[in-house]
Amino acid sequence: MSAAVGYAAVAGQVVVVGAGAPLLTGWMRQVRARLEGRAGAGVLQPWRDTRKLLRKEPVTPVGTGPAFRAAPALLVATTVVAAALVPLLSTDTPVSSHADLIVVVSLIALGTLALALAGLDTGTAFGGMGASREMTVAALVEPTILLSVFALSIPAGTTNIPAIVTGAVHEPARLTSPAGLLATAALAVAVLAETGRIPVDNPSTHLELTMIHEAMVLEYAGPDLALVELGSQLRLTLLLGLLSSLFVPWGIATSASWAGLAVALVLFAAKLVLLGAVLAAAEVFWAKVRLFRVPELLAGSFLLAVLAVASSYFLSGAS
């Protein structure tokens, strides 16, 4: 009985993230369009784009190798595995003992690395430029994600993400401490950078001087492009979900029951819709930071994460 609920929770997480990711992107574009006074293409537009791209004939540039061909599948696969591991709906699943923070972060980094290698593999100027920029950003973002979650893992005494979330549900005071607030801010900036949103990267631009993510995937077409786009939408959903699980954990099922799972599903969708709307509204008012200022922003968020760990360990932890 409880094992069935656990497997249902894992399957539910994968299905919700997989089917919901294009919808979340469509929702964010729609909010943004409405705020800018446009009608917008509708929430379903990313799904329509994916369907259109999947029907096209696969084309690969001359001279590209296995790194270029394997990258889209690898990106989607790592993100789906991470989505199964992270406690988005339930903390009591058959895989929750494997959901270590370092595993999840390295799965996300593996996807980034695969795309950067694909960008280098094409041998074009833009591919190399995008890959080099993406790696510069990633080198500062990955330690920030690790450190900001470490700040929460110190009071929990483990780096297992479901255990951290369960602890936070039972002891909300952990999240309102200075360490929790600093970690929230650091992780929010890191998520923006990792998913390539404004102020770090503009997802809707193809202007050669500023793009980071788009420069790497410029050579993809047809079904491969559909997979790459789906992969980046999945990552956005996964990272926003991780953010909401860690810092607004209420509603996540902590025991194996069907009712708890249903409540968690509804609340997870509501949290993501709200986060997406806030992010889209904020993007209307922000400008993209100059590329040479990006390391400054990321170093700042890294510092916030270090301070979060330090205050978590020294102020309250070591008694």
Place this chain on the structure above:
Amino acid sequence: MTGGLFTQLLDLACGAFLLAAVVVLWRRELAAIVRYFALQGVALAALAVLLGSHEARWDLVGVGLGIGVLRAGVLPYLMRRALSALSADGVHSEEVRETQPLVNVAASLLTAALLTLLAYAVARPLTELDPTPATRALPVGLAVVLIGFFVLVTRRRALAQVVGFLLLDNGITATAFLATSGVPLIVELGVSFDVLLAVLVLQILTARMRVAFGTTDIDDLRELHD
């Protein structure tokens, strides 16, 4: 006030205190730097008032309020006046920004992380002597002292260096409060007047520098002019 709430509020005040120092390092506009310095003054005053009311020592609360008036009100006001004198003629719009610090901003933020860890490492033996919530926050004061030193060394504008000096002093005051629950009133008064006079003198010096050299970039003072 219960122990748990006191610890939470104290940690919050210390966090805001350290964060303000970091943001001073992050921002380039001198006006924003002065604003965050004022916020740090508020956090320092809150720290003193919290400690005073926890130990029911009303002179400490009075000292805290006085510090609040001086460091969140008077000193930022003086610096803002110096700043508006700098930007009044409009020609030297470069003067109100710290455009080229000696160490760039990303590297100074990473250095601040190292300095904070150093402060924690140094303060460990002190904390272990008597682990109370106040002494456990002691590294925060030391970290602000180190960050203040760093601002003083790496910034070029005279006003940014004044803020660095005041960060240093804020850090020393916070360390004194956290380690010993406050120095005697007369010492605190002396230090406060000292700081006030130093800022007044530096304000006049900044204005004289600008009249003499046309800039407040300290690096231009290396050569003798006639």
